[in-house]
Amino acid sequence: MRNLLLNSAAVLLGMVALCAASEAQTKPSANSNSAAQGQAPDLSGDWGAPVGSGGGGFIISDPGDKKTGTPQDDTPYQPWALAKLNSERPENGPHGTFENTTDPRLKYCDPVGVPRIYLVPTQFRFVQTPGIVYILYQYGPTWRPITMNHAHRQDPDPTWWGESVGKYEGDTLVVDTIGFNDKTWLDHVGRPHSEELHLVERFRRVDHDTLQLDLLFDDPKAYTKPWAGRKIFKLQHGGFDDAYACSMSEYEHFRQSVVDPVTAPKK
Amino acid sequence: MKVASFLAFVLLFSVTNAMAHHGTAGYDMTNMAMFAKATITEIEWTNPHCQIRFDATNDKGELQHWTLEAPPPSMLAPRDWVRKSLQVGDVVKIEFHAAKNGSPFGIIQRITFPDGKILRAYPDPAPRSADSKAE
Numbered sequence: 001m002r003n004l005l006l007n008s009a010a011v012l013l014g015m016v017a018l019c020a021a022s023e024a025q026t027k028p029s030a031n032s033n034s035a036a037q038g039q040a041p042d043l044s045g046d047w048g049a050p051v052g053s054g055g056g057g058f059i060i061s062d063p064g065d066k067k068t069g070t071p072q073d074d075t076p077y078q079p080w081a082l083a084k085l086n087s088e089r090p091e092n093g094p095h096g097t098f099e100n101t102t103d104p105r106l107k108y109c110d111p112v113g114v115p116r117i118y119l120v121p122t123q124f125r126f127v128q129t130p131g132i133v134y135i136l137y138q139y140g141p142t143w144r145p146i147t148m149n150h151a152h153r154q155d156p157d158p159t160w161w162g163e164s165v166g167k168y169e170g171d172t173l174v175v176d177t178i179g180f181n182d183k184t185w186l187d188h189v190g191r192p193h194s195e196e197l198h199l200v201e202r203f204r205r206v207d208h209d210t211l212q213l214d215l216l217f218d219d220p221k222a223y224t225k226p227w228a229g230r231k232i233f234k235l236q237h238g239g240f241d242d243a244y245a246c247s248m249s250e251y252e253h254f255r256q257s258v259v260d261p262v263t264a265p266k267k
Numbered sequence: 268m269k270v271a272s273f274l275a276f277v278l279l280f281s282v283t284n285a286m287a288h289h290g291t292a293g294y295d296m297t298n299m300a301m302f303a304k305a306t307i308t309e310i311e312w313t314n315p316h317c318q319i320r321f322d323a324t325n326d327k328g329e330l331q332h333w334t335l336e337a338p339p340p341s342m343l344a345p346r347d348w349v350r351k352s353l354q355v356g357d358v359v360k361i362e363f364h365a366a367k368n369g370s371p372f373g374i375i376q377r378i379t380f381p382d383g384k385i386l387r388a389y390p391d392p393a394p395r396s397a398d399s400k401a402e
Binding site for chain 1: 292293294313314315316318334336338339340341342344345366368369370372373
């Protein structure tokens with residue numbers, strides 16, 4: 001009987017310990033040493049482009065400005081990808097134009113995909129649950145599920161947002177995405193990608209108010225070698241609930257009431 | 268409808284373009300235009316850009332009807348704007364970058380109310396030098 005009680009107590013204590021460890025693993029901690037303690041890093045808050053950055057910028061840049069559209073652009077394009085970029089008529093960048101844009105976001109309100117959504121001047125937030133991290137985007141509004149600690153499916157069908165799996169590496173959320181369709185631009189100036197794009201996003205909270213996103217673009221069909229990008233986000237205070245929905249009727253109205261008069265030949 | 272009683276269309280100073288904002292190719296981003304008394308006639312609180320319309324009198328005494336684009340509501344909200352921040356009939360000081368083609372269009376920078384309250388649509392640009400004023 002005594003042994004039974006001791007064994008039962010040991011089992012109970014073990015279960016309590018297991019539950020506590022599980023709770024500690026999945027519950028985000030504000031402690032800056034949470035990563036070292038095996039807890040998920042705290043990515044809470046609404047994140048957006050720093051003030052003065054123009055809302056998001058035109059391109060994912062780092063290290064340094066890739067000077068898209070100029071002879072100094074060092075992005076490792078495959079020839080067809082460079083030709084496609086040069087054929088686009090974006091609204092932004094060195095060759096930006098309002099007229100006859102080829103930008104699928106502006107022409108069709110197509111989903112902007114990743115990572116271009118980080119260039120739209122809107123906010124995003126993480127919802128960290130044990131098995132899935134959700135990234136909620138003000139633009140769309142839309143959301144992405146990141147299945148944690150799980151392998152990709154074999155050859156997922158291509159979609160606008162791809163298939164994302166993730167894990168924590170210390171203080172960093174690593175998101176690995178494949179299965180993109182090739183319909184989106186990587187940025188506002190028209191960098192293309194193929195369905196072979198393998199995108200890795202690494203989110204790290206540098207300090208309480210700063211989130212650093214490092215990206216790795218691995219798309220051998222479109223680029224001769226992998227290349228990196230970076231975005232810095234700041235904690236925002238308000239505005240997330242004001243969703244930015246892409247509306248073709250609103251775009252058309254804006255085009256007629258503002259764009260056309262502004263771009264008309266000078267009288 | 269009230270009309271601005273006098274013009275102050277001023278090129279205040281050359282400014283650096285701190286607004287790496289999309290779609291500004293049609294605007295003169297190196298100079299700031301201003302009306303000291305602009306009467307608000309319409310506000311469109313909508314995507315992709317809010318639109319603010321106002322009446323003001325130019326230096327020739329001519330009444331002009333202006334349209335300015337502003338950021339979308341999602342960008343204005345963190346900058347303390349709400350739909351009713353600006354009302355039809357308000358007489359305000361308005362600063363903006365005018366269209367290059369001379370049309371009465373522009374992209375707004377900020378609004379100053381008679382009580383001194385400022386609503387910024389974009390961060391203040393960094394001034395480079397001071398040019399002459401015109402009154």
